[in-house]
Each structure stands twice: as C-alpha cells, then as structure tokens.
Amino acid sequence: MLFNDRNEIVQDIKQRAILVGINSGRRDDIPIEESMEELKELTRAAGAEVVDIVIQNKAKIDPAYFIGKGKAEEIKIMCTAYDVDTIIFNDELSASQMRNLEGILEVAIIDRTTLILDIFARRAETKEAKLQVEIAQLRYRLPRLVGLGRSLSRTGAGIGTRGPGEQKLELDRRRILDRISDIKKQIEEVKKNRDIQRAKRNKLQIPVVSLVGYTNAGKSTLMNKLLDLSLEQSESKKVYSEDLLFATLDTFHRKIVLDDKKEFILTDTVGFVSKLPHHLVDAFKSTLEEVVESDLLIHVVDSCNENFEMQIKVTNEVLKDLGALNKPMIYAFNKCDNGIRNTLAKTKDSVFISALTGYGIENLTQIIKEHLFKDMIKCKMLIPYEKGDIYSYLHENTKVYNIKYEANGTYLEVELNEANYNRYKQYIIEA
Structure with missing residues (x-):
C-alpha cells in the first residue's frame, strides 16, 4: 500500500491474496480457524480476492520472519503458482519482519493492522472519522519508519547508507510528528464541540443509550428501526447500513421519542473486531467516550454467527478497557428472523430481535424504558414565587x-427522579 504526502491511499491492496496465520496453541487465543475466517471477511471488505489460506502451527513467533524462513520460501512457490502479489498476515508485523519477508517473497506484505486501517480509511465519511483514521495510520507507520532509520545507521559506511538517505527518513519522521500534532489539535476542537452538546443534553436530563457490539452485528439497522418507531420520524435521519464489516465508522446521535412521549438520545458507535489495533482504539477514544457517558448500553449480538460468544467476549473486553463494562447493559440478540437458536439463553436483560423485520423491537423498547425511566415520577407542583431558586433548578434540570403562573406561585407539571421527588415533595400538590 502506498500513501501520498497527505497520508491518502494512492495504491490499493492487490486483488489476489494469500492469508497467513500462526496457531500458537494458547488457550486464551481465539481459535485460529475463526480468526482466519474473520481475516478472510476483512480481506473481502477491503476489495481483495482470497486464493488460499496458510496456517502454521508454531508455539513462538519467529522474530525475523514471523513464520520462519522455510515456510516463507514455501509460500513464495504458492505465490508463483497462484499468481498472487499480496500476502496478508493475521497479526501485526514489525518493520524488520516486513523487510525480511518482502526480501524472500518479493510481493506486497500486509498485516492485519494495515488491513483494518485500510478498511477504515475507505469507510470514513465525516471529518472527525477521517482525522481519527489518519492519526491511527501515522502512529502505526512512525515506529516502522524510525526502525528503518536505525537499521540504516547500523550498517556503517557504504553506498545508500549515509547522508541524504537518513536525512530523508528524519524529514519524513518530523513531517509525521508535525501532522500528528496538528490532527490532535483538530480532534480536540471536535471533542470540545461534542462536550458542549453533551452538556446541553445533561442539562435537559435526556438519557443517552449507546449501541455497541461487534462489526456487522446490525447496530445501524437497529438504529433505523427504532427511528421508525419514534414520534419524530424522518427519513433524513436514517443512517447507512449494509451487510458488511465496518460499513459505518461515524458516530451518530438521534433523538427517539416514544409513544408515551418519553425520549432518549440513541448513539450508534463504531463496531469492534478481534485483535482491534490499539492505534485505532486510541484514535477513536474521544468518540468512544460517548459509550462511557451513556446511561444504558445495548449490546447488539449477531445470533446467526457461529462465533457469537467470541464476539461478545471481544466487545466486552474493549468496553472494559474503556471503563464502560459496569454500565447497565441489554443484550439484543439480533437476526432472529428464522426463530431463536437453542444455544441462546434468555435473561431479564436480554431480548431476541430482528432489526430488519422488527421482530422483538417492542420488547426491546419496553426494557429500555424500564431501565431509563423506572425511577421517574410525574407530578404537579406549585412553587411559591419567593422560591425562585427552586423554580430555576427544576426548569433547568428536569x-x-x-407551566402556568398562578396567583400564589408557579404551577409545574414535571417528571422527577426519586431524589428530587423527596427533596421537593412539600411543593407537590398531586403525584
């Protein structure tokens, strides 16, 4: 993959690829077959054709070649036989491993991180998403660029090892660092605007619900279905959805007004994937703060996927890293169009749905209301005019x-949580 000075992709992944993975045999690892199948789907999402998959049983990764020199030479023969010009590895490679593998294979070497970054670069639409992807790409490339510089400096005297060569690497390094600094400032400005919007929502006491889950679990489709049920329907508010890994990267906020006029903000977040590059998690942390600030999480699960338990585990691990795993959570087992799988266990905080057909959506909205509004009490109050501070508080925070202005005070019809109800119950005339 090649980039121009603005870090934009100018040459795509080649169309024919062999996938390579290592089976370490560790119990805490995702089964290699599942991981390679996911890599295959990621490769397809990036627009390449998978012609073969190679799995090597190896307890330790080779520090020089990742898979070992002998296996690399075997794959070179396969490249010739299949007319392949790209090898995609299931793990992140170091700069030296990439150089050594390219030296033997003489084809483009792509690792899992580069592949995911490429997909993100293709799908980013908003300015913030593009900035987040770019900073992730630059952070990924920087240590590899620096490592190459060190490699040149150790070779001693010789043609191509001195002067302009190292100077150019240092120049590239400075450009990357300057660009990272610039992007950080731009992201910080976007974050400030988001904080202002969040403060406004908090002031209005509108609860926030975030959709989380593995990529392609159906989060965007579910958002659109809930928008259909909202009293404030609008086709223009619908978000893009497709049966594709990482179909959307941008975070969307939509107000949902239920038939009883209860309302909440629904947030659609970026999907997760196993071995999600830490560069991406760091880059998208400002966006994922929406999850941390949410009142409720809806964990959307693709119940038709044979590896749905692994996907739940991966999503929960990311939520734990974000400090959001302790949030109230509903498990929405999606894609139950053809009935419910026997392996799925129903609990009080889970629901079987089809975001596509609408099956189970009413049950989901009922559970959402039970979580968000269980402590809310609708009542009528009369606030004496001399208690203007109480009126101001209720007007701003409930x-x-x-509102009616009576002879002996301000009449309010409000919805209070339990704490405010007890605090101001002397002014309540009817509940």
Missing part, C-alpha cells in the same frame, strides 16, 4: 411538561 423534564417540564407544562
């Missing part, structure tokens, strides 16, 4: 349905 849901007010009606």
